[in-house]
Amino acid sequence: MSALPTRIETYAGRPLTPEEIFDITAARENSLSRLLMLYITTGLLFMLLPGTFLGVWNLLAISDHRAADSVAPGWIQAHGHAQIFGWIGSFILGIGFYSIPKLRRMDPFGLSVVWAAWTLWTCGVTLRWLTSAYQRHWRVVLPFSAALELIAFLMFFKTVSGHRPQSSGNNKLEDWVFAVIAGSTGLLVTLLLNLGAAIFLAWGGASPDLPASFDQRFLVLETWGCLVPFVWGFSAKWLPVFLGLRPTHGKMLLIAVALNCVGVVGALGGWLRTPAFALLAGIIVATCALRLFEQPHRAAKVKGVHSSFPIFVRLAYIWAIIAGWLGIWAASATYSSGIWGASRHALTVGFLATMVFGIGQRVLPAFSGMRLLFSTQLMFVAMLLLSLGCLLRVSSEILAYQGLFRSAWSWLPVSAVTEMTAVTIFAVNLLLTFVRQPPSQTMSLGKTMFAGPARED
Numbered sequence: 001m002s003a004l005p006t007r008i009e010t011y012a013g014r015p016l017t018p019e020e021i022f023d024i025t026a027a028r029e030n031s032l033s034r035l036l037m038l039y040i041t042t043g044l045l046f047m048l049l050p051g052t053f054l055g056v057w058n059l060l061a062i063s064d065h066r067a068a069d070s071v072a073p074g075w076i077q078a079h080g081h082a083q084i085f086g087w088i089g090s091f092i093l094g095i096g097f098y099s100i101p102k103l104r105r106m107d108p109f110g111l112s113v114v115w116a117a118w119t120l121w122t123c124g125v126t127l128r129w130l131t132s133a134y135q136r137h138w139r140v141v142l143p144f145s146a147a148l149e150l151i152a153f154l155m156f157f158k159t160v161s162g163h164r165p166q167s168s169g170n171n172k173l174e175d176w177v178f179a180v181i182a183g184s185t186g187l188l189v190t191l192l193l194n195l196g197a198a199i200f201l202a203w204g205g206a207s208p209d210l211p212a213s214f215d216q217r218f219l220v221l222e223t224w225g226c227l228v229p230f231v232w233g234f235s236a237k238w239l240p241v242f243l244g245l246r247p248t249h250g251k252m253l254l255i256a257v258a259l260n261c262v263g264v265v266g267a268l269g270g271w272l273r274t275p276a277f278a279l280l281a282g283i284i285v286a287t288c289a290l291r292l293f294e295q296p297h298r299a300a301k302v303k304g305v306h307s308s309f310p311i312f313v314r315l316a317y318i319w320a321i322i323a324g325w326l327g328i329w330a331a332s333a334t335y336s337s338g339i340w341g342a343s344r345h346a347l348t349v350g351f352l353a354t355m356v357f358g359i360g361q362r363v364l365p366a367f368s369g370m371r372l373l374f375s376t377q378l379m380f381v382a383m384l385l386l387s388l389g390c391l392l393r394v395s396s397e398i399l400a401y402q403g404l405f406r407s408a409w410s411w412l413p414v415s416a417v418t419e420m421t422a423v424t425i426f427a428v429n430l431l432l433t434f435v436r437q438p439p440s441q442t443m444s445l446g447k448t449m450f451a452g453p454a455r456e457d
């Protein structure tokens with residue numbers, strides 16, 4: 001695979017014929033699709049086993065003891081790391097390697113770097129999970145895992161920010177790209193801080209667990225500071241087409257990104273209330289910029305997905321606004337662990353996971369060789385259960401952890417099993433999509449290469 005020429009017009013100094021260019025491009029496209037499926041399958045495995053199953057285990061223990069602090073911090077942090085870095089991080093790298101060079105009309109790059117980044121990223125996240133959960137040889141493994149994750153990301157960043165050919169036309173960056181750049185910068189800062197904290201703990205810490213006050217700020221960085229702008233960027237790129245929305249207000253989106261940055265930097269600095277207002281303002285401005293709740297311009301393109309897809313995308317943004325509002329409430333209350341947990345869950349499950357379920361099942365079948373989604377019904381069931389589980393979890397976490405309604409402790413396991421069923425169905429639907437043969441390789445390659453996957457249908 002890595003032996004494929006990186007410039008497809010010539011090979012070994014001689015110009016290629018149009019047929020040779022087509023064959024080489026087709027082979028390269030196939031290889032890239034297979035690599036994308038590798039990243040996505042890896043992300044799904046992280047999501048299911050070290051992520052969700054450990055999260056459910058933790059929640060069952062919390063519900064059983066009726067105390068939020070009844071689970072070791074290492075197990076909670078291992079769950080969070082598997083979900084954010086193992087699942088969503090692997091998806092971002094895979095989709096980024098596949099789509100960003102196409103969207104930027106870049107020169108083809110050698111695929112060995114995609115393999116190398118996958119190996120380093122997967123080893124880094126796995127070692128981090130093992131060392132958080134089991135704490136063996138952690139003084140060496142913790143910084144080593146953080147270094148592997150950082151190097152993998154740097155390889156990704158160098159590749160997708162690479163050179164564009166002169167002939168690619170207008171060099172002005174579109175507004176959605178700035179949101180993706182903000183997300184990438186957030187991910188870079190997250191990984192640098194992660195490495196710094198790992199070295200600090202390895203040098204003088206008593207355990208590999210991040211101290212609670214640092215962990216809370218770090219979570220704001222990795223969610224609001226990194227994943228949220230990524231989702232805004234790809235929303236601005238794809239939702240106007242998929243949902244038939246009016247064109248995104250680009251400048252307004254940039255204001256949202258700026259407000260979000262203010263909130264994240266403020267939270268990292270240790271302030272609570274003002275950054276929480278900035279984060280809420282950012283998500284409201286981003287929702288307006290995307291024009292999600294305005295009368296659509298055209299009918300939504302729901303061919304190949306369930307017709308409820310536009311409703312769940314809008315619901316995800318409502319969850320993000322709820323997360324921001326809960327953040328303000330938590331920052332204003334004295335004892336607020338349940339409200340913080342509810343805010344984080346509204347963001348990670350309500351917003352991020354719902355968007356990954358929706359957009360993922362919309363674009364990934366096409367990106368993986370123009371396949372069709374295995375089942376649109378399963379897509380609907382997964383999204384419905386995820387929303388119901390999230391609603392139950394967010395409400396019961398506030399009621400139970402805050403001591404407002406004792407019976408809510410017994411709703412928590414129901415919410416955990418509902419969400420676990422949702423993520424399992426989502427994973428099964430995508431994995432079955434990948435193992436099915438694409439309808440027609442030749443036709444699909446032509447469409448992917450020349451029309452671009454984002455143009456759709």
Ligand code: HEM
Nearest residue numbers: 052055056058059076077080083341348349353416419420
């Ligand atoms: C089946 C679904 C899930 C269950 C049962 C679950 C359970 C939990 C539990 C019990 C905690 C401990 C804190 C608390 O009580 O709120 C927690 C924390 C966390 N969860 Fe989840 N979770 C689920 C899904 C997710 C997803 C989809 C994500 C991300 C995409 C996520 C990210 C996190 C993060 C970042 C933390 C904080 C970790 C830390 O304190 O360092 N969770 N989760």
